[in-house]
Every structure is written in C-alpha cells, then in structure tokens.
Amino acid sequence: MEQHWSDFFPYIFMGVKVIALGIAGFFAVKWHFDQDKKLKAKEQKES
Structure with missing residues (x-):
C-alpha cells in the first residue's frame, strides 16, 4: 500500500x-523575568 504525504x-x-x-x-x-528585573532596578534607583 502506497503512503500519501x-x-x-x-x-x-504536531512536531x-x-x-x-x-x-x-x-x-x-x-x-516576564526581564520586566521583573526592570521593575526592581527602577525601585532600587528611586530609593
């Protein structure tokens, strides 16, 4: 029996x-990690 593509x-x-x-x-x-890192850097800069 021949296989069709x-x-x-x-x-x-699926792959x-x-x-x-x-x-x-x-x-x-x-x-999300980059956004969290950016937020923490901004908070640290402000305080």
Whole structure:
C-alpha cells in the first residue's frame, strides 16, 4: 500500500506545533523575568 504525504501530516504538524509553543513559552517567561528585573532596578534607583 502506497503512503500519501497527508498520512504523515499530523505527525509533522504536531512536531512543528510543539517546537513553536516551546519557543513562544521560552520568550514569554523571559519577557516576564526581564520586566521583573526592570521593575526592581527602577525601585532600587528611586530609593
């Protein structure tokens, strides 16, 4: 039986989705840490 490219699409799509969500999650956490660092630096500068 011959395999069609669409038979593998869910596996490829899921892999790309996991990679994209991993990268997005990393940058979301990084952004929050950077914002917290910026806020602490601002508070320390003011006092």
